[in-house]
Amino acid sequence: MKNMVLIGGGHSHAIALRLLGLHPLPNVALTLITDVLDTPYSGMLPGYIGGFYAFSECHIQLRHLARFAQARLVLDRAIGLDLPNKQVICREHAPIAFDWLSIDIGSTPAMAAIPGAVEYAIPAKPVPQFLAAWNHLVASLQSAPENFGDRPLRLGIVGGGAGGVELALTMQTRLRQLFKAGGLSPALVEIHLFHRQFNLMTGYPTSVGKCFHQLLIQRGIHLHLSETVRQIAVISESISDRDSQPLKKIIYCESGLTEICDDIFWVTHAIAPSWLQASGLATDDRGFILVNDTLQSISHPDIFATGDIATAIHHPRPKAGVFAVRQGKPLFENLRSISSGQSPCPFHPQKRHLALIGTGEARAVAAWGRYWLGPSSWLWFWKDWIDRRFMA
Ligand SMILES: Cc1cc2nc3c(=O)[nH]c(=O)nc-3n(C[C@H](O)[C@H](O)[C@H](O)COP(=O)(O)OP(=O)(O)OC[C@H]3O[C@@H](n4cnc5c(N)ncnc54)[C@H](O)[C@@H]3O)c2cc1C
Incomplete structure (x- = not known):
C-alpha cells in the first residue's frame, strides 16, 4: 500500500x-x-x-x-x-x-513587514479568523445598535485588489442595512480603501479598475490611492473619546496621511x-x-x-x-x-477568465479581459447560479 x-x-x-x-x-x-x-x-x-x-x-x-x-x-x-x-x-x-x-x-496577505499590522489589523485570511471578527461586529450592531448611534463607524480596508474592492462594497452595503435596521443613519458608515497604486484591481486591465473606481466613488467610499500604509497603531487613550469603546486604530501612510478607524481589514498581496x-x-x-x-x-x-x-x-x-x-x-x-x-x-x-464580481446590493460586474459589463442584477443572478451549482 x-x-x-x-x-x-x-x-x-x-x-x-x-x-x-x-x-x-x-x-x-x-x-x-x-x-x-x-x-x-x-x-x-x-x-x-x-x-x-x-x-x-x-x-x-x-x-x-x-x-x-x-x-x-x-x-x-x-x-x-x-x-x-x-x-x-x-x-x-x-x-x-x-x-x-x-x-x-x-x-495569506503580507503584513509582517508593516509595524502594528499583525497586532491591530484583521487579515482576510485565514478566513475563519476574518469571519470571526466580522461576525463579532455584525452581532454587536444587531444586539446593541445604540452603542454605535452618535458617531461614524469607520472601517479601513488595506489593499485595492479584487478582494479589497469587493469587500469594501459588500461591507458597506451590509453595514448600512444593519444601521438602518437598528434605527441609525446609514450615512454613519464610512469605508476607507487604501491602495498603493493609483489604479485599482491590480492584475486586471486598467479599464476594469476604472469601472470599479467610478463605482466606489458613486457609493461614497473614501479612496486613498497611491497611498502606502507604513504603520498601524492604536490611538492613545488620552485622545480616545470614550473609554468604554474598543480602542481605535490609526493608519499612517508614507505620504503623511493618517486616518483613524474602528477596525482595519488587510487584503494586500498574498504570500x-x-x-x-x-x-x-x-x-x-x-x-x-x-x-x-x-x-x-x-x-x-x-x-x-x-x-x-x-x-x-x-x-x-x-x-x-x-x-x-x-x-x-x-x-x-x-x-x-x-x-x-x-x-x-x-x-x-x-x-483569460470571466470574473463576476459582486458589488453588494445583489448586483455584479462581469469582466472578461479588458471588457466589462454592469453592474446589474442579472449578472448577480448569473453569478449566484454558477456559485450555487458549483457548491451543489
Ligand atoms: C476577501 C476575498 C475575496 C475573494 N474573492 C474571490 C472571488 O470572488 N473569486 C476568486 O476567484 N477568488 C477570490 N479570492 C481569492 C481566493 O480566496 C483564493 O485565490 C482562493 O481561496 C485560493 O484557493 P486555494 O485552493 O489555493 O486555497 P484556499 O481556498 O485558501 O484553501 C486552503 C485550505 O487549506 C487550509 N490550510 C491552510 N494552511 C494549512 C496548513 N498548514 N495545514 C493544513 N491546512 C491548511 C485552509 O484552512 C483552507 O481550508 C478572494 C480572496 C479574498 C481575500
Whole structure:
C-alpha cells in the first residue's frame, strides 16, 4: 500500500477528493491534513459578508468529502516537511509519511513587514479568523445598535485588489442595512480603501479598475490611492473619546496621511508560509511552490501543488480561486497517473477568465479581459447560479 497525502482542503483538493471518491485509486491509502472542517468557497465569501449566504451555503464540509473519498482526515496544521524522509510535520500529530504529496493550502496577505499590522489589523485570511471578527461586529450592531448611534463607524480596508474592492462594497452595503435596521443613519458608515497604486484591481486591465473606481466613488467610499500604509497603531487613550469603546486604530501612510478607524481589514498581496521554503522545496521570491505544467514541484516531482500556493513556471496566473478550481481535475488525473506508474500530463490554464464580481446590493460586474459589463442584477443572478451549482 502506498501513501498519498493531501495538505489543505482548498478548492483543487475539494474537487480532487470528489473525483477520488468517484474513482478510487487501487492500493493507495489517502490522507487529508486540514486545519479546518469547513473550508470556504472564495466565490461566495463576499456574498456571505453581504448577508446573501448562510455559513453552510458557502463552506465545503471536508469531513463528508474525506469520507466519500475514503480518506483518513487528520484535523491538524502542517508546519513543516521532512523531505529526505518524506514526512509531513504537523503541529499536534506525529509525522505523517507519504509516497506522494499534494499541497493546496492557499495564501495569506503580507503584513509582517508593516509595524502594528499583525497586532491591530484583521487579515482576510485565514478566513475563519476574518469571519470571526466580522461576525463579532455584525452581532454587536444587531444586539446593541445604540452603542454605535452618535458617531461614524469607520472601517479601513488595506489593499485595492479584487478582494479589497469587493469587500469594501459588500461591507458597506451590509453595514448600512444593519444601521438602518437598528434605527441609525446609514450615512454613519464610512469605508476607507487604501491602495498603493493609483489604479485599482491590480492584475486586471486598467479599464476594469476604472469601472470599479467610478463605482466606489458613486457609493461614497473614501479612496486613498497611491497611498502606502507604513504603520498601524492604536490611538492613545488620552485622545480616545470614550473609554468604554474598543480602542481605535490609526493608519499612517508614507505620504503623511493618517486616518483613524474602528477596525482595519488587510487584503494586500498574498504570500506563502515560510516552512515550505525552509523545507528545501523550490519556491519563488514570495515563497510559493514552483511547479511545472504537470503541477509537480520542479525540485521534488513526488510533490504536487495547486491553487494560490503554487506558481506555475510557464503559466503564472493571479492568485484567484477560479484558477485553483480549474486545477482540481488535472490534479486528480495526474495523481492517478503517478500512482499507477504512468507519466502525468501537462495542464495549460486558460489565459483569460470571466470574473463576476459582486458589488453588494445583489448586483455584479462581469469582466472578461479588458471588457466589462454592469453592474446589474442579472449578472448577480448569473453569478449566484454558477456559485450555487458549483457548491451543489
Ligand atoms: C476577501 C476575498 C475575496 C475573494 N474573492 C474571490 C472571488 O470572488 N473569486 C476568486 O476567484 N477568488 C477570490 N479570492 C481569492 C481566493 O480566496 C483564493 O485565490 C482562493 O481561496 C485560493 O484557493 P486555494 O485552493 O489555493 O486555497 P484556499 O481556498 O485558501 O484553501 C486552503 C485550505 O487549506 C487550509 N490550510 C491552510 N494552511 C494549512 C496548513 N498548514 N495545514 C493544513 N491546512 C491548511 C485552509 O484552512 C483552507 O481550508 C478572494 C480572496 C479574498 C481575500
